Structures are given as structure tokens and as C-alpha cells.
Amino acid sequence: MPSHTRRERALEERRELIVRTARELAEAEGWEAVTTRRLAEAVDYSQPVLYGHFKNMDAISTAVALEGFEELAAVLRTGRERDGLRGLAEAYLRYAEEHPAVYDAMFVRHTDLLFGQVETPEILRTTFGEIMAAVTPFAPDDPETLTEVFWSSLHGLATLANGSRLRPTHHQQRLNHLIAAIGHP
Amino acid sequence: MPSHTRRERALEERRELIVRTARELAEAEGWEAVTTRRLAEAVDYSQPVLYGHFKNMDAISTAVALEGFEELAAVLRTGRERDGLRGLAEAYLRYAEEHPAVYDAMFVRHTDLLFGQVETPEILRTTFGEIMAAVTPFAPDDPETLTEVFWSSLHGLATLANGSRLRPTHHQQRLNHLIAAIGHP
DNA sequence: CTAGATTGTCTAGCGGTGCTAAGATCCGGT
């Protein structure tokens, strides 16, 4: 029986190795560099081993995304506790800037991990709940709609900044504008 | 000599055929379906003909994006003249919703078409200028920063809505919130 | 009108991709 759990632990470890390696490869060279061949070579197994753990390549980036949601929920909570709406916004934008590949996996790439669905994983609700907790004081009667707007604004700032489509210099001023706009109704 | 211009006109027509077909294919089945083989077959030429007009596949989606900027600048202007900031925002979000593949080519896919650079094509400045013209009344002393924020918010709403990450029902309410936030400083 | 050069287009191929069937190998239980 203990061999059974040991086997399972070995499998789980290898699964984590795959996800970690995929994430490192994506952060280092972008998701287009994460191919089954390169990933298999990096973890020192053949390609079919990957398919023993994940049904396809998208499932691997989804696993990375789920890790990201855990981390994002945590940093949002810390930021919110430190400085409310502004602290949360800073934490969100910092996370997106520091982990662009993970952020892409969470919000830009594949489509099969959705908010607002019945099947939405708990951690996605938790993450959204963090934003809502920071926004609620400014729209107590309908926090959900303002949360969507605030989140969209953060998402827009994050993706356009990551894609070098905003001036790199005015980060703080943009944040000031956004906080002022949402915070003073 | 007239044969020269006729030849050039034929080339230009074929170039437009390629761009138009790529756009239709992308709108119908997404950009991942726009491959050199399928596109070549759709225009009834072999693949190398595509490379006579464009240096690679990215250049084709860039050509589609440039068409999109022309159209977007026009609808933004119309919307702004009709109803100021709100009219522009409605026009922006409607364009993104009705032409998701073109919108992706403009703002989500490739990276070699950037704002705020020295080499930025005039039409990109014009489009950004449209947004700035609508925003300036609300921040006369530094319109550019608020424009970036407002544009980011619109971009976030557009992409998250296109990716089914926002409730499909509260479109108008979200817009109301955003206009109220930016419009009343 | 013919011969040669130029232009235009296509066939065929390279190295890469995601993914999988089928064979090889290892390992525990009898």
C-alpha cells in the first residue's frame, strides 16, 4: 500500500516539474517557445509523458494559470489590507508586470477558463472577490458592475503596458487618475 | 507605359484580395485558421505568391490591422461628434465587438505596430488623437495621461467581453460607470 | 519571325509544430 502512495507522490512531483518548467520557459522566452519537444527535453522525458499528465498543451498553460490565480489572490489581499483600492491596484499591476507570461496564461491566452460560469473554479471567484472587496465601499448597492469596470481598467493598463503600447514613464500618474475616477463617484 | 501602370494595378488588386481574404478568414474562423496554405488556396494562388506581397504572415495581419485603424478612427470621430465621450466609448466597444479578429490584429496579436514610437504610422496617431479629443475637456492640463487611462479601460472592457469574461448582460451599466468615473473628476 | 532574357508562378522540400500508435523495457508477484 505505501508503494501505491509513493508512486502517486512521484507522479505528482513529475507533474509539478512539468508545470514549473513550462512556466520558467514561458517567462524566459515567451509562450511560443513552450513546445512539447522543448518542454519534454527540459524535463528529460519524451513527449508522450506530457500527455500522460495533461490532455494537451493548453492544459499545461491552464495549470500555470491556476498557480497564477493563487498567487494573484494572495498579493491582492495583501495590497488591499495595506492600502485599500490603491494598494490592490498597485499589487495587480505589479504582478502583471513581474509575471507577464503567467498573466497571459490567466487572461490573454486560451479561453477554456472562464469567469462567471457555473463551472468556474473557486480560486477564480476568490480572486474576483478580492477586487470586489476593495471596490464595494464605492458602490455598496451594486459592487459587481463597478468591479467589472475596475478590473477591466486594470487589465487594459496591464496588457497595454506589457505590450509597450503606453508610455513607460507615466505609470504612477495613470494609477492616480484611475483611483481618483473610481474612488470619487 | 500604360502597361506598366496596368501591371501595377493588377498587383495592387491582388494584394487587396489577399488582405480581404485574410480578414474574412480571420473573422470567420479566428486567426489560428489563417495559414499560408489555406490563404493561398482561398485566393487561388500558391503560397510563394503571398511572399511576393508580404515579407511574412505577420505582415498580412498588420495590413488588416491598418485597415482596422482607418475604420476605427472614422467611427470614433462619428461617435464623438454625436455624443462626446459617451458616443466615442460606445463606438469603440461596438467596433471591437463587431470585428473581434480585426481588433485582435490591432491590439492583441503581433507587437511590431506600436504607439508612441517615432516610427508610429500617422493613422495610429490619428486614432489616439480621436480618443484624446473626447477626453481633453475633462483634463485640459494633461490630456495624454487620462487618454491612456480611458483607452486602457475601453481596451480592457473590449477584450474581456470578447473573451466571455464579463457578464453579457450589464454592458450599458458598465459603460455608465466608466463615463461617470472619467467624466466627473 | 526567331532567339534569348526577363518575369511570373508553381512544385517540392526543409525543419518545425501538436499529438498518438505501437513497440521496447522494466518491475513486482507467483
Place this chain on the structure above:
DNA sequence: ACCGGATCTTAGCACCGCTAGACAATCTAG
């Protein structure tokens, strides 16, 4: 010692972006 099942790899398919070289058509010069 052997067998059966789990595990891993080799080898392959159909597709991808992209390009070299063969081929055909057209234009130019004599």
C-alpha cells in the same frame, strides 16, 4: 525464473511558416 502489466520511447502523421529551384509565359532585340 518467468510472466503480466505498467511505463516509457521510437517513429510517425498531418499540419505549420517559409524558400530554392524548375518551369512557363511574355517581352525585347536582331
